[in-house]
Amino acid sequence: MKKRLWRIIIGGLIFVSALIIKPNIEWIQPAMFAVGYLVVGGDVVLRAVKNIAHGKVFDENFLMGIATIGAFCIGKFPEGVEVMLFYQIGELFQSYAVDKSRKSIASLMDIRPDYANVKKGEELVRTDPDEVNIGDVIVIKAGERIPLDSKVIEGNSMIDTSALTGESVPREVDAGCELLSGCININGVITAEVTKQFGESTVSKILDLVENASSKKSDSEKFITKFAKYYTPIVVIIALILAVLPPLVFSGATFSDWLFRALTFLVVSCPCALVISIPLSFFGGIGGASRSGILVKGSNYLEALAQTEIVVFDKTGTLTKGVFNVQEIHAEGISKEELLELTAYAESYSNHPISLSLKRAYGKEIDNERISNVEEISGHGVSAIVSGKRVFAGNIKLMKKMDIPCYEGDLTGTVVHTAVDDHYAGYIVIADEIKEDAAQAIRELKAAGIRQIVMLTGDNKSVGEKVAKELRLDKVYAELLPADKVEKLEELFSEKSTKGKLAFVGDGINDAPVLARADIGIAMGGLGSDAAIEAADIVIMTDEPSKIATAMKISQKTLSIAHQNIAFAIGIKVIVLLLSAFGFASMQAAIFADVGVTILAVLNAFRALSVKNC
Numbered sequence: 208m209k210k211r212l213w214r215i216i217i218g219g220l221i222f223v224s225a226l227i228i229k230p231n232i233e234w235i236q237p238a239m240f241a242v243g244y245l246v247v248g249g250d251v252v253l254r255a256v257k258n259i260a261h262g263k264v265f266d267e268n269f270l271m272g273i274a275t276i277g278a279f280c281i282g283k284f285p286e287g288v289e290v291m292l293f294y295q296i297g298e299l300f301q302s303y304a305v306d307k308s309r310k311s312i313a314s315l316m317d318i319r320p321d322y323a324n325v326k327k328g329e330e331l332v333r334t335d336p337d338e339v340n341i342g343d344v345i346v347i348k349a350g351e352r353i354p355l356d357s358k359v360i361e362g363n364s365m366i367d368t369s370a371l372t373g374e375s376v377p378r379e380v381d382a383g384c385e386l387l388s389g390c391i392n393i394n395g396v397i398t399a400e401v402t403k404q405f406g407e408s409t410v411s412k413i414l415d416l417v418e419n420a421s422s423k424k425s426d427s428e429k430f431i432t433k434f435a436k437y438y439t440p441i442v443v444i445i446a447l448i449l450a451v452l453p454p455l456v457f458s459g460a461t462f463s464d465w466l467f468r469a470l471t472f473l474v475v476s477c478p479c480a481l482v483i484s485i486p487l488s489f490f491g492g493i494g495g496a497s498r499s500g501i502l503v504k505g506s507n508y509l510e511a512l513a514q515t516e517i518v519v520f521d522k523t524g525t526l527t528k529g530v531f532n533v534q535e536i537h538a539e540g541i542s543k544e545e546l547l548e549l550t551a552y553a554e555s556y557s558n559h560p561i562s563l564s565l566k567r568a569y570g571k572e573i574d575n576e577r578i579s580n581v582e583e584i585s586g587h588g589v590s591a592i593v594s595g596k597r598v599f600a601g602n603i604k605l606m607k608k609m610d611i612p613c614y615e616g617d618l619t620g621t622v623v624h625t626a627v628d629d630h631y632a633g634y635i636v637i638a639d640e641i642k643e644d645a646a647q648a649i650r651e652l653k654a655a656g657i658r659q660i661v662m663l664t665g666d667n668k669s670v671g672e673k674v675a676k677e678l679r680l681d682k683v684y685a686e687l688l689p690a691d692k693v694e695k696l697e698e699l700f701s702e703k704s705t706k707g708k709l710a711f712v713g714d715g716i717n718d719a720p721v722l723a724r725a726d727i728g729i730a731m732g733g734l735g736s737d738a739a740i741e742a743a744d745i746v747i748m749t750d751e752p753s754k755i756a757t758a759m760k761i762s763q764k765t766l767s768i769a770h771q772n773i774a775f776a777i778g779i780k781v782i783v784l785l786l787s788a789f790g791f792a793s794m795q796a797a798i799f800a801d802v803g804v805t806i807l808a809v810l811n812a813f814r815a816l817s818v819k820n821c
Contacts, residue, residue: 218247248291323354364395491815492765512762516707522664651756
């Protein structure tokens with residue numbers, strides 16, 4: 208960009224000097240114009256020659272080269288320089304636009320760590336992340352970027368995850384917590400054990416996704432490539448006809464006049480606005496999505512998202528948190544607090560997710576001296592003496608086994624019944640919790656024009672129907688195996704229109720086949736499995752289902768901008784081409800119109816980077 212800017216400035220000064228100075232020697236002024244032309248446009252002519260040598264004839268460099276050299280040949284020296292000067296100014300704006308987009312994405316994705324502090328004995332050795340192995344112990348100091356996916360074994364701190372997830376609120380971590388590479392350690396010193404090699408780490412995969420995103424072109428970009436392929440040779444042939452035919456057919460028509468019109472026609476025909484602004488629109492859309500913690504693996508997927516009619520969700524880990532929590536406590540004869548305390552103590556020796564959720568809900572440290580005679584009753588529950596009281600905690604079969612009457616109504620979730628000294632004390636319902644923004648996600652998707660929202664789950668029917676009712680989903684299919692999910696997806700394909708798309712959202716290993724089969728696979732990336740992220744086309748790094756609606760809005764906005772640019776650029780191009788063919792547009796006006804269209808199209812493409820209103 209700096210080189211181009213200096214060429215424009217120096218070439219422009221020589222051009223202005225040639226216009227102002229009236230030398231006595233006739234050849235000096237044309238020579239000054241020629242020098243100014245070579246300074247400002249020599250690289251364009253050189254590229255045209257190189258491209259012709261490689262068999263690539265019809266491109267913008269060829270059009271600009273032949274038009275401006277032709278202007279010199281018929282004595283239109285100022286026009287030849289002006290055209291190249293305007294063209295280079297337009298190219299400067301385009302370079303700036305592309306550079307700004309690349310820097311925007313680069314800053315968002317500037318997450319590659321430079322080193323890892325590997326603990327070897329009592330020493331810390333700075334090591335390239337590529338050379339660190341699974342099981343190595345690393346130390347992350349305050350202010351440092353987490354180099355590899357790892358697990359905290361000592362220390363606690365606040366972690367800035369914004370580069371990966373777009374989430375501005377820092378996350379607290381301590382022993383046992385998972386760390387994602389690319390995040391920044393804010394305050395404490397953390398010792399962690401590496402769980403993945405750098406090539407398999409989160410940061411490496413994200414960088415790979417972003418770097419390869421532009422290689423998968425949208426239909427709009429493919430249209431421009433095909434358009435330019437046929438358009439450029441056609442306009443060169445028309446320009447040739449314009450230069451040769453009228454002087455032969457019409458009396459009084461001069462060759463120099465029609466040659467100038469043909470050259471002007473060539474200048475106008477340059478498809479810069481289309482070639483630059485359409486890919487830039489999608490590049491901006493992908494960058495804007497990245498800023499919101501949404502990674503799109505290609506322009507084609509961003510475009511397909513705007514055509515989505517049916518969205519299919521997995522339940523656990525997607526619409527729900529995938530973590531069991533106490534949802535309801537119903538006590539009889541004792542307080543809810545005492546029921547929870549006695550049940551948590553009775554279950555305290557187990558590491559089962561149900562037991563862990565009870566201890567988490569109790570929230571206090573377990574005093575093991577209060578517990579004795581713990582006995583696990585296989586398939587039923589547990590029996591224990593807690594503070595001198597005989598406590599039975601388990602399923603309904605345990606209550607029946609002990610001949611203790613209990614509540615037998617229909618409850619959704621896992622129910623733990625508790626009896627104290629052979630008297631029924633109540634029940635605790637433990638279930639997966641719906642994500643805070645799940646209902647908002649469904650509302651926003653329907654507002655975005657999604658015709659049908661479906662949930663597929665391997666969970667039991669009552670749980671699935673409860674979640675579907677609470678979130679107001681259109682359909683729910685429960686108790687499905689992975690193969691069943693693919694089968695249901697095939698059925699749903701028949702319910703969309705020919706051009707419509709079906710998106711599947713999931714997070715588990717068992718979702719990988721469905722993610723791959725859907726038109727657009729969307730994976731919950733923050734907590735999702737590697738297999739799901741690998742199979743998906745779009746990754747939601749924040750694990751928020753509401754970001755799917757945001758992605759769709761970004762997609763619709765990007766597609767709208769791309770279509771606006773196509774219509775605007777082609778429309779103006781056709782009008783000015785006709786004007787130049789009939790002699791109503793000068794070469795300067797033609798190139799100014801072309802550069803103006805390009806700049807406006809590029810500025811419009813910039814809007815795709817902004818996601819504030821999405």
